Amino acid sequence: MYIVNRELEGNSKGYWALLGGLGALILLGLFAAYNMEHHGHVITGMNNQIVWGLPHVFAVFLIVAASGALNVASVAGVFGKKAYKPLAPLSALLAIALLIGGLAVLMLDLGRADRAIITAWKVNPKSVFSWNVVLYSGFLGFAAAYLWTMMDKTVKPLYPYAAYGAFVWRLILTTGTGLIFGFLVARQAYGTGLLALMFIIYSLLYGTAVYVLVLMTAYLGGQRPLGADVMRRLKNMLLIFIAASFYATLVYHLTNLYYAKEWEFERFILLDGGLYTVLFWVGQVIIGYAIPFVLMALPGTRDNRNMIALSSVLIVLGALAQMYVTIIGGQAFPLELFPGFTEKSSFFDGEIHAYTPSHWEWMLGIGGMAISFAMVAFAVKILRILPESLADEVADPHAKK
Amino acid sequence: MNQFEQYRRRFIGGALAAAGAALVPGVMLIEVAHSRAPEEGVSSKHRWGLLIDTTKCATGCNECVTACNTENGLSGKTGLQDSQWIRKVELTNNKTGATHSLPMMCQHCEHPPCVDVCPTGASFKRADGIVLVDRHICIGCRYCMMACPYKARSLVHEDLNDTQLAHMPRGKGCVESCTLCMHKVDRGDGTTACAEACPEKAIVFGDLNDPGCEIAQRLATYASKEVRADLGLNTGVRYTGI
Amino acid sequence: MMLASWFKFAAMGLMVALLPLAQSSAGDVPKPVIQKGEGDKCVEDTGYMRRNHMKVLNHHRDKTMHEGIRTKRHSLKGCINCHATPNAAGQKTVLGKDHFCQSCHSYAAVSVDCFQCHSSKPAANASARPVMPANAGTSRHLAESFQQPIPAKSALVNSTLSVKSVTGVIK
Numbered sequence: 001m002y003i004v005n006r007e008l009e010g011n012s013k014g015y016w017a018l019l020g021g022l023g024a025l026i027l028l029g030l031f032a033a034y035n036m037e038h039h040g041h042v043i044t045g046m047n048n049q050i051v052w053g054l055p056h057v058f059a060v061f062l063i064v065a066a067s068g069a070l071n072v073a074s075v076a077g078v079f080g081k082k083a084y085k086p087l088a089p090l091s092a093l094l095a096i097a098l099l100i101g102g103l104a105v106l107m108l109d110l111g112r113a114d115r116a117i118i119t120a121w122k123v124n125p126k127s128v129f130s131w132n133v134v135l136y137s138g139f140l141g142f143a144a145a146y147l148w149t150m151m152d153k154t155v156k157p158l159y160p161y162a163a164y165g166a167f168v169w170r171l172i173l174t175t176g177t178g179l180i181f182g183f184l185v186a187r188q189a190y191g192t193g194l195l196a197l198m199f200i201i202y203s204l205l206y207g208t209a210v211y212v213l214v215l216m217t218a219y220l221g222g223q224r225p226l227g228a229d230v231m232r233r234l235k236n237m238l239l240i241f242i243a244a245s246f247y248a249t250l251v252y253h254l255t256n257l258y259y260a261k262e263w264e265f266e267r268f269i270l271l272d273g274g275l276y277t278v279l280f281w282v283g284q285v286i287i288g289y290a291i292p293f294v295l296m297a298l299p300g301t302r303d304n305r306n307m308i309a310l311s312s313v314l315i316v317l318g319a320l321a322q323m324y325v326t327i328i329g330g331q332a333f334p335l336e337l338f339p340g341f342t343e344k345s346s347f348f349d350g351e352i353h354a355y356t357p358s359h360w361e362w363m364l365g366i367g368g369m370a371i372s373f374a375m376v377a378f379a380v381k382i383l384r385i386l387p388e389s390l391a392d393e394v395a396d397p398h399a400k401k
Numbered sequence: 402m403n404q405f406e407q408y409r410r411r412f413i414g415g416a417l418a419a420a421g422a423a424l425v426p427g428v429m430l431i432e433v434a435h436s437r438a439p440e441e442g443v444s445s446k447h448r449w450g451l452l453i454d455t456t457k458c459a460t461g462c463n464e465c466v467t468a469c470n471t472e473n474g475l476s477g478k479t480g481l482q483d484s485q486w487i488r489k490v491e492l493t494n495n496k497t498g499a500t501h502s503l504p505m506m507c508q509h510c511e512h513p514p515c516v517d518v519c520p521t522g523a524s525f526k527r528a529d530g531i532v533l534v535d536r537h538i539c540i541g542c543r544y545c546m547m548a549c550p551y552k553a554r555s556l557v558h559e560d561l562n563d564t565q566l567a568h569m570p571r572g573k574g575c576v577e578s579c580t581l582c583m584h585k586v587d588r589g590d591g592t593t594a595c596a597e598a599c600p601e602k603a604i605v606f607g608d609l610n611d612p613g614c615e616i617a618q619r620l621a622t623y624a625s626k627e628v629r630a631d632l633g634l635n636t637g638v639r640y641t642g643i
Numbered sequence: 644m645m646l647a648s649w650f651k652f653a654a655m656g657l658m659v660a661l662l663p664l665a666q667s668s669a670g671d672v673p674k675p676v677i678q679k680g681e682g683d684k685c686v687e688d689t690g691y692m693r694r695n696h697m698k699v700l701n702h703h704r705d706k707t708m709h710e711g712i713r714t715k716r717h718s719l720k721g722c723i724n725c726h727a728t729p730n731a732a733g734q735k736t737v738l739g740k741d742h743f744c745q746s747c748h749s750y751a752a753v754s755v756d757c758f759q760c761h762s763s764k765p766a767a768n769a770s771a772r773p774v775m776p777a778n779a780g781t782s783r784h785l786a787e788s789f790q791q792p793i794p795a796k797s798a799l800v801n802s803t804l805s806v807k808s809v810t811g812v813i814k
Contacts, residue, residue: 040573042559047481051543051556111541111556111574115521122521122538129520129544185514185632186550335552337505337628338492338643345505346466346479347488347552354481442710527711535708536760563738565762567720572760587711 029367033108049353058365062102068207077163101372188265189330227392288318450637468598484555509637515545
């Protein structure tokens with residue numbers, strides 16, 4: 001049966017409330033950015049010990065999820081699974097929106113945000129951040145081209161190029177994002193190429209989870225049918241990605257535990273790091289991996305779409321916890337300048353570094369997420385992104401017609 | 402030999418000694434005092450560095466830190482968000498309990514991780530080895546602060562309200578660190594504020610490329626170490642006694 | 644969409660009525676006050692400076708920053724040293740109403756980014772800078788080796804080792 005994409009119709013109060021709420025969050029985020037620029041980072045909780053804080057947790061999450069959100073479209077375009085084709089336009093749109101939200105937070109948090117534009121011509125070929133300027137803009141271009149080839153019949157011949165190009169570009173981009181940390185040789189938490197691969201695997205999980213939530217919200221709000229077959233396919237993907245993420249995390253920590261020089265750091269994260277230990281075990285592992293996996297695997301709950309939605313929410317919470325442990329936990333643990341010695345100085349050498357996020361950082365981070373979701377909410381209403389129906393008769397290629 | 406001849410010999414000897422004592426510094430200084438002409442750029446002919454003798458460094462002494470703060474217009478405060486270009490680190494051996502003390506600042510590496518990661522090239526290494534932040538193009542991303550193995554860099558978190566010194570511009574939102582007193586080096590002072598201020602003369606400044614220089618001679622004579630030598634950064638700041 | 648003719652006439656009439664306001668708006672912005680700086684003339688002529696000072700400053704700053712070239716002619720400190728004029732508190736500066744840089748920049752509505760980092764006050768004279776305290780290591784050691792009073796700040800600082808050994812040989 002032919003699938004028709006149509007703009008989300010209706011002018012329900014709920015829709016305007018959603019846009020209004022997201023708009024308010026965006027304004028709060030911009031207000032926070034203004035204050036941070038005007039007064040300096042002194043008003044935030046970030047300091048000379050924890051230089052990247054909560055805004056970066058949100059920003060890196062959004063960027064990693066953006067890359068993963070494109071996965072649903074890649075499964076159709078690159079791996080040829082026809083059942084995912086109707087889901088592809090939303091996937092490309094979501095990828096663009098999440099990336100823009102993440103970049104907005106990163107750029108607004110800069111100490112001299114007014115100078116951000118010079119990164120366009122002052123390029124350091126050795127710097128991952130410089131690569132990222134090209135990678136992120138290129139990704140937006142590819143995803144936009146991909147979306148265009150999906151929506152405009154006249155450029156259909158370019159569809160495979162856009163699909164493959166976006167797929168490869170996405171892998172390079174996520175590698176670059178992981179290497180932001182992977183290239184930092186000096187810190188116990190970083191300095192490993194593993195981080196590039198971990199981020200690719202995490203991106204698949206986080207992106208698909210966000211996709212599920214956006215899809216379900218859109219179809220619920222737009223009162224369009226969403227069949228069990230689509231949900232089942234997405235759920236199965238999430239199960240695989242949870243297993244892969246857990247595996248990646250396991251390899252990272254097990255390898256670290258093997259090296260005597262990493263014991264102190266692993267002890268900090270896994271055992272006595274206070275907030276970081278709680279966020280790792282309870283946040284990342286239990287809430288982010290274990291509970292969603294069980295919910296989506298057990299026969300009683302795996303076909304219940306509320307459970308799938310709940311699992312996706314838990315995965316997103318686990319993602320934020322993972323980013324917090326990676327980014328902030330990695331900075332909280334002090335640099336080891338003199339192995340075998342206890343260090344003490346006025347610059348907080350040798351101590352676990354304290355960090356309490358200020359409300360400005362919450363506002364900025366959440367504002368970035370609001371930018372992404374507002375963009376999606378707006379786009380599905382004016383563009384033909386969403387299929388009229390994803391009911392089983394329509395979407396499932398094996399359904400009895 | 403009569404008295405007059407003895408007197409003459411002593412006189413000539415003394416005159417020669419006085420002439421020598423007056424001349425020798427001048428002869429030595431022809432190398433040291435040949436500061437570059439202002440229109441000449443820096444070159445890799447020199448590589449400026451420090452040698453710190455930690456056996457002379459006293460726990461509780463902060464002369465180098467105070468001198469650096471005064472020289473560069475830093476507040477001297479040590480809160481979480483305050484800039485510290487140099488700090489005294491007190492070390493205690495975990496096994497033996499032996500303690501010692503040393504100053505830690507930007508190590509002016511030959512292969513600086515901070516230069517590799519800077520997206521705009523604001524963090525750069527001058528031809529004479531001094532690693533600096535070009536605050537005209539620093540966007541305040543703090544990636545260099547993440548990358549530095551020595552935690553040498555600080556972000557200026559708040560407006561400085563025109564309290565900067567004329568020779569040391571620093572501004573809100575940009576990252577900064579020890580400049581090896583490049584303004585003094587360029588002027589021909591031949592030293593840094595911390596080296597000048599140390600009462601035990603534990604810090605020696607000099608040209609690592611000049612074998613005649615005190616620092617090069619000491620490095621060739623005494624065992625010295627780089628902090629975190631395992632990273633292979635070939636730092637310009639070396640330590641003895643650790 | 645066709646505009647009703649009455650509307651077109653009303654719009655034109657309004658624009659004509661407001662025209663005098665547009666012409667006199669220049670009078671609302673105070674003309675820059677250019678106070679005389681030190682010396683009899685600038686390092687370049689006024690026309691050149693007005694057009695090119697930003698190019699000069701940008702080019703020179705890169706040379707200073709990256710190559711350590713500190714010629715005085717186009718240095719920012721040089722500009723400030725001459726052009727800073729005293730404010731109400733008696734402090735010489737180039738910022739503030741009617742002071743050199745600020746005055747023209749406010750008129751042209753171009754923000755001046757330099758003084759976020761650079762001091763707007765003239766540099767204290769280098770030779771007037773107080774010598775490091777008398778117990779500063781280098782000067783003290785040098786004085787001991789010569790049995791002389793502590794020398795004024797000079798370039799004798801790094802030759803202690805070589806001087807000691809050489810004079811020891813002569814004596």
